[in-house]
Amino acid sequence: MNEWFLITLFGDDRPGIVAAVTKALFDGGCNLGEASMIRLGGNFSIMMMVRHAGDATALERLLQPVVETLSLRLHVDAFAGELHRHKEPDVRITVFGADRAGIVAQVTGALAEAGLNIVDLETDVGGTEDKPIYIMQMEGEATQGIEALRQALAPITAEGIEADIAPIDTVIG
Amino acid sequence: MAVLDVLTYPDPRLKEIAAPVERFDEALRAFVADLDETMRDGPGAVGIAAPQVGRLERIVIVDCSGRKNTPNHGHMVLVNPEISEWDGYAVGREGCLSVPDYTGNVIRAERITLEAKDENGAAQSFELEGFEARAVQHEVDHLDGMLFLDRLVSRRSDLFRRKKYK
Numbered sequence: 001m002n003e004w005f006l007i008t009l010f011g012d013d014r015p016g017i018v019a020a021v022t023k024a025l026f027d028g029g030c031n032l033g034e035a036s037m038i039r040l041g042g043n044f045s046i047m048m049m050v051r052h053a054g055d056a057t058a059l060e061r062l063l064q065p066v067v068e069t070l071s072l073r074l075h076v077d078a079f080a081g082e083l084h085r086h087k088e089p090d091v092r093i094t095v096f097g098a099d100r101a102g103i104v105a106q107v108t109g110a111l112a113e114a115g116l117n118i119v120d121l122e123t124d125v126g127g128t129e130d131k132p133i134y135i136m137q138m139e140g141e142a143t144q145g146i147e148a149l150r151q152a153l154a155p156i157t158a159e160g161i162e163a164d165i166a167p168i169d170t171v172i173g
Numbered sequence: 174m175a176v177l178d179v180l181t182y183p184d185p186r187l188k189e190i191a192a193p194v195e196r197f198d199e200a201l202r203a204f205v206a207d208l209d210e211t212m213r214d215g216p217g218a219v220g221i222a223a224p225q226v227g228r229l230e231r232i233v234i235v236d237c238s239g240r241k242n243t244p245n246h247g248h249m250v251l252v253n254p255e256i257s258e259w260d261g262y263a264v265g266r267e268g269c270l271s272v273p274d275y276t277g278n279v280i281r282a283e284r285i286t287l288e289a290k291d292e293n294g295a296a297q298s299f300e301l302e303g304f305e306a307r308a309v310q311h312e313v314d315h316l317d318g319m320l321f322l323d324r325l326v327s328r329r330s331d332l333f334r335r336k337k338y339k
């Protein structure tokens with residue numbers, strides 16, 4: 001029986017990591033599912049659903065050569081996930097401001113209390129070493145409506161953090 | 174009336190260019206009624222194009238009247254539609270009855286001018302904007318063998334309008 005695994009991989013960024021990893025998986029008879037891959041802090045990171053006939057150890061063994069060649073860190077977990085379980089986000093929120101401790105916890109805490117279920121979140125730090133800017137972009141489900149999210153962020157924006165909340169109106173046709 | 178089967182990608186008929194309608198007869202009106210029923214059967218659909226049910230003719234239905242806070246022109250049957258003017262652009266999310274379980278971001282004109290015939294052959298003209306304009310552009314694409322997949326931009330791109338929704 002083929003099962004889904006979640007593999008996490010990262011290592012010093014260089015061209016060809018995705019190609020080498022996915023070729024090893026293909027050659028090993030795996031199927032790929034949904035994945036998130038992005039450069040983080042000069043490393044390249046991969047989180048990927050992989051379906052494979054063996055167990056986690058067999059999957060690790062299969063990736064071992066490429067992990068060694070590219071000096072990657074690998075983690076494999078059995079995973080109860082399935083494909084075709086998408087949730088359609090209905091709101092997109094951008095938050096940015098001067099970086100300071102606790103900004104993510106404060107923003108996401110307020111939004112969670114106001115009913116936001118995050119589907120996708122990306123954060124980045126721009127600016128300069130001495131004047132960093134924190135940028136957060138997220139999409140999610142506003143389970144208590146968008147106005148509730150707006151109200152939840154109002155006290156935070158009053159402290160100088162900028163927030164933009166916009167509905168995602170999906171055209172189906 | 175009947176709910177027709179909706180073709181799904183990668184059916185090659187979705188890549189064909191549809192032919193203009195020449196006869197505005199009972200057969201056309203019967204087909205439009207079936208197409209309408211098929212659209213209403215699709216979960217959350219605001220539009221449908223004839224090629225999506227395998228009929229390679231330039232016929233589209235768009236109806237955004239069921240949505241809250243969406244300026245619209247009601248139920249539009251658009252035969253041989255031609256977009257004559259485009260203005261502005263915006264990124265927005267689209268999905269398609271022919272591409273189940275996936276949505277993506279697409280750049281479309283914010284405002285369009287549209288000429289078309291109705292199912293009786295009468296000429297009509299519309300100035301459309303926003304969500305309704307996007308729906309029409311999505312459907313007209315189907316007449317030219319284009320899917321929203323052909324126009325995807327990154328989900329991570331931040332080309333969203335800096336519009337304040339009050």
Ligand SMILES: [Zn+2]
Nearest residue numbers: 173269270271
């Ligand atoms: Zn479509």
